[in-house]
Amino acid sequence: PTQIKAHQPLTQRAVRQSTTRTSKPPGVALKFILGPAVLTVSARLFCHVAHCEADVNNNTPVEVVAKNPVPDFKWHVLWEFVKPQLFTLVCAVVLAFGAAILNIQIPLMLGDLVNVVARYLRENTGNYVHEIRGPALKLLGLYGIQGLLTSGYIVLLSRVGERVAADMRKTLFASLLRQDVAFFDANKTGQLVNRLTADIQEFKSSFKLVISQGLRSITQTVGCFVSLYVISPKLTGLTVLVLPCLVGAGALIGSFLRRLSRLAQEQVAKATGVADEALGNVRTVKAFAMEERELQLYAYEVDKSCEMNENLGTGIAIFQGLSNIALNCEPNVLFGCLSDCSEVKTHNLLHDDFSFTVKCILSKVVNYKSCIHFMFRSLASISILFGQVVRGMSSGARVFEYLALQPTIPLSGGGRIPYHSLTGRVDFMNVSFSYPTRPGHQVLQRFSLTLPPSKTVAIVGESGGGKSTVASLLERFYDPTSGVVMLDGLDIRTLDLCWLRSQVIGFINQEPVLFGSSVMENIRFGKPEATDAEVINAAKQANAHGFITGFPDGYNTVVGERGVTLSGGQKQRIAISRALIKNPSILVLDEATSALDAESERVVQEALDRATRGRTVLIIAHRLSTIQRADLICVMSNGRIVEAGTHVELLSKGGYYSDLIRRQRAEGQK
Numbered sequence: 033p034t035q036i037k038a039h040q041p042l043t044q045r046a047v048r049q050s051t052t053r054t055s056k057p058p059g060v061a062l063k064f065i066l067g068p069a070v071l072t073v074s075a076r077l078f079c080h081v082a083h084c085e086a087d088v089n090n091n092t093p094v095e096v097v098a099k100n101p102v103p104d105f106k107w108h109v110l111w112e113f114v115k116p117q118l119f120t121l122v123c124a125v126v127l128a129f130g131a132a133i134l135n136i137q138i139p140l141m142l143g144d145l146v147n148v149v150a151r152y153l154r155e156n157t158g159n160y161v162h163e164i165r166g167p168a169l170k171l172l173g174l175y176g177i178q179g180l181l182t183s184g185y186i187v188l189l190s191r192v193g194e195r196v197a198a199d200m201r202k203t204l205f206a207s208l209l210r211q212d213v214a215f216f217d218a219n220k221t222g223q224l225v226n227r228l229t230a231d232i233q234e235f236k237s238s239f240k241l242v243i244s245q246g247l248r249s250i251t252q253t254v255g256c257f258v259s260l261y262v263i264s265p266k267l268t269g270l271t272v273l274v275l276p277c278l279v280g281a282g283a284l285i286g287s288f289l290r291r292l293s294r295l296a297q298e299q300v301a302k303a304t305g306v307a308d309e310a311l312g313n314v315r316t317v318k319a320f321a322m323e324e325r326e327l328q329l330y331a332y333e334v335d336k337s338c339e340m341n342e343n344l345g346t347g348i349a350i351f352q353g354l355s356n357i358a359l360n361c362e363p364n365v366l367f368g369c370l371s372d373c374s375e376v377k378t379h380n381l382l383h384d385d386f387s388f389t390v391k392c393i394l395s396k397v398v399n400y401k402s403c404i405h406f407m408f409r410s411l412a413s414i415s416i417l418f419g420q421v422v423r424g425m426s427s428g429a430r431v432f433e434y435l436a437l438q439p440t441i442p443l444s445g446g447g448r449i450p451y452h453s454l455t456g457r458v459d460f461m462n463v464s465f466s467y468p469t470r471p472g473h474q475v476l477q478r479f480s481l482t483l484p485p486s487k488t489v490a491i492v493g494e495s496g497g498g499k500s501t502v503a504s505l506l507e508r509f510y511d512p513t514s515g516v517v518m519l520d521g522l523d524i525r526t527l528d529l530c531w532l533r534s535q536v537i538g539f540i541n542q543e544p545v546l547f548g549s550s551v552m553e554n555i556r557f558g559k560p561e562a563t564d565a566e567v568i569n570a571a572k573q574a575n576a577h578g579f580i581t582g583f584p585d586g587y588n589t590v591v592g593e594r595g596v597t598l599s600g601g602q603k604q605r606i607a608i609s610r611a612l613i614k615n616p617s618i619l620v621l622d623e624a625t626s627a628l629d630a631e632s633e634r635v636v637q638e639a640l641d642r643a644t645r646g647r648t649v650l651i652i653a654h655r656l657s658t659i660q661r662a663d664l665i666c667v668m669s670n671g672r673i674v675e676a677g678t679h680v681e682l683l684s685k686g687g688y689y690s691d692l693i694r695r696q697r698a699e700g701q702k
């Protein structure tokens with residue numbers, strides 16, 4: 033049996049396993065009824081806690097965004113997107129309204145036509161063709177105009193929908209790119225991409241459907257209502273009394289369904305996140321033969337989202353069923369009251385002829401009943417639309433939630449130091465820091481360090497000691513919880529961040545990430561306005577020109593997603609070229625050679641030695657051999673500098689550094 037199991041296709045096994053994992057516990061329906069309520073209460077509590085912790089640390093409470101389960105749908109934000117399309121939208125609405133009015137006219141015209149046919153059949157006199165021509169042509173004309181109006185409003189409406197969706201996508205993408213690094217620590221990429229794609233798609237579909245179908249149903253309802261009033265004002269009054277109760281009950285169930293929808297959409301985004309992570313790291317997944325586990329994880333999340341969406345579907349179905357029952361029963365209840373209706377009594381008094389009275393009332397009743405049925409059918413289709421409104425609004429709310437986010441570290445604004453007077457001196461003064469996603473864990477504690485202009489400072493120390501965090505603070509990926517980082521004596525929080533990152537600091541890390549475009553574009557990423565000659569010059573400085581020109585397509589070689597078609601050393605040298613092209617005053621090398629083999633390291637090190645000349649350099653190093661020539665070496669432990677000096681000074685001290693060197697040599701000999 034084990035063997036048979038081993039040969040089962042992955043999908044079947046994963047699906048089976050995930051089914052067992054997600055098999056419904058008893059009372060699952062209850063969970064979904066109580067769940068949202070409990071979540072709302074608990075989310076409020078937790079949000080509060082997260083907020084308090086973040087406040088204590090003076091950091092962005094990023095979790096608040098991630099944990100807030102029900103963002104509100106903000107009409108004013110929608111208005112901002114719709115405003116530029118207002119003229120087109122109004123035209124679409126007018127055309128749709130015209131089409132709906134004609135829709136009401138068509139049965140009446142059809143009635144005229146049928147009357148002519150019936151009269152001719154009954155009396156068999158007159159010129160049939162002559163008599164039928166008028167109503168028939170009118171009806172044909174009506175069909176034609178109705179068709180034109182319908183095409184017109186669909187064209188306009190789809191234009192509005194597409195443009196609103198495109199604007200939303202662009203604005204949301206811009207808003208996401210603006211966010212702090214801490215925001216990306218707290219939110220999975222797949223979930224963010226889901227908001228850009230699935231949520232906006234859902235919102236767009238709902239938007240278009242609600243306007244086209246909603247307008248038709250509402251117009252028909254209003255048209256029928258007027259007809260009802262003409263037939264019997266009293267019965268219509270009774271209807272008006274009953275309707276608000278139905279609408280109130282509907283709104284109540286609606287808010288519950290919206291919450292359910294929101295949870296279901298969150299779950300879909302979570303499943304996308306799992307797939308995104310697995311596909312994005314497919315080499316690691318394959319290297320560990322983890323395809324099956326990833327599939328199980330994905331199947332588990334998909335099953336959960338399927339279950340939640342089924343529950344939502346059941347909720348919507350129950351709601352629509354109930355509203356249909358209510359809408360269909362209402363006319364009958366009204367007619368139950370008809371015997372009591374004074375209109376009937378008046379008819380009885382006025383007309384002694386009982387059969388005449390019955391005929392009059394019956395025709396009125398039939399008219400009223402068919403009219404009210406037509407109206408309730410329209411109302412029923414509005415209630416069906418309601419499901420779409422629920423989904424559309426919660427998708428919209430999810431999009432708007434991220435649009436409203438303001439980064440705590442603004443990308444632009446602040447001062448710039450003129451290039452000729454910039455020395456590149458950096459001071460960390462009493463910096464304490466904890467990551468916003470882990471506010472209780474202090475990574476740096478009253479950390480102080482100076483990077484003198486044009487000198488090389490290396491930080492070494494145990495793993496997790498906070499070395500990379502120092503580099504992140506210099507790049508201003510995060511702001512210190514307390515203390516200050518200064519550039520040429522100015523707090524970097526007062527400087528223009530865009531200038532700082534694009535012109536002052538060059539950053540090269542252990543695993544350089546390239547984009548799936550050409551070598552030329554990847555290097556130019558460091559300075560978009562750079563000429564081809566500048567790109568080639570930067571590549572020469574980084575020892576990259578030789579291998580690039582060795583490729584058949586030279587600088588036009590496409591490097592594949594994240595640079596998969598290049599070796600580690602080649603990627604690193606392109607990353608160095610990318611950093612050098614902006615001619616930065618400060619270079620940060622975060623373990624830039626630690627992922628390379630000895631030969632690649634030698635070539636890259638050569639490039640780095642050339643690149644670091646005349647600049648302020650911060651090297652975060654694992655391999656101590658690469659930093660021996662640094663002007664200052666600092667040993668970090670638990671977020672503090674415990675030892676500092678040159679290689680020779682530190683060796684002679686016989687402290688932490690010499691201990692590290694000894695350990696590394698011992699590891700190398702093993």
Ligand SMILES: Nc1ncnc2c1ncn2[C@@H]1O[C@H](COP(=O)(O)OP(=O)(O)OP(=O)(O)O)[C@@H](O)[C@H]1O
Binds near residue numbers: 470
């Ligand atoms: N984005 C993050 N969110 C939360 N905690 C983080 C984050 N990045 C790092 N940390 C934590 O901060 C501490 C310091 O990490 P850091 O990467 O600065 O150490 P390091 O000295 O560079 O380690 P290594 O030499 O292994 O790269 C670690 O405990 C780590 O778990």
